[in-house]
Amino acid sequence: MGGFGDRRSAVADEPADALAQVLAADAASADADADADADAASAPGDLTARAAAALLGAAHRTLFEHIMDLTREGRSNRQIASIVTRSAHQVFGLLKASLADYAMR
Known part of the structure; x- marks a missing residue:
């Protein structure tokens, strides 16, 4: 029988899954003029989209926990x-090198 933690995890996964779908669609759109290998790499369910969504979700959760603290x-x-503005620049700055060019419109 699942507890609160299980439900909280499931609720947290829903936005990440939705974001992954949007990112995959945007990446596919951005790659529309590229070769077939690039199109296949950005197909829905692509691990890159899921990983990007997970990274963004982790950054969001980290900042939310910081606010609560x-x-x-x-x-x-x-x-x-003031503090969280600086913290957001720091946290999202860590992702910039990996995600700056991903799913660009």
């Missing part, structure tokens, strides 16, 4: 916004 510390909304 700052809130528990009693930081003001202004402080949280």
Whole structure:
């Protein structure tokens, strides 16, 4: 019998799956003028789209947890916004080299 953790994991997976589908479709569209190998690589279910969605989801969860930590510390909304803006640049900066050119419109 599944517990709360199982349901929370399933709910968290739904947006990642939806994002992976959108990324795969965008990558396929971006590759429409490329050769057949590139089209096959960006087909729905492609591991690249699933990995990209997972990375973006992990970045989002990391920042959300950071916000929760700052809130528990009693930081003001202004402080949280300032800190998280810098943190978002840091976290998404880590993904830039891998995802900057993926599924470009």
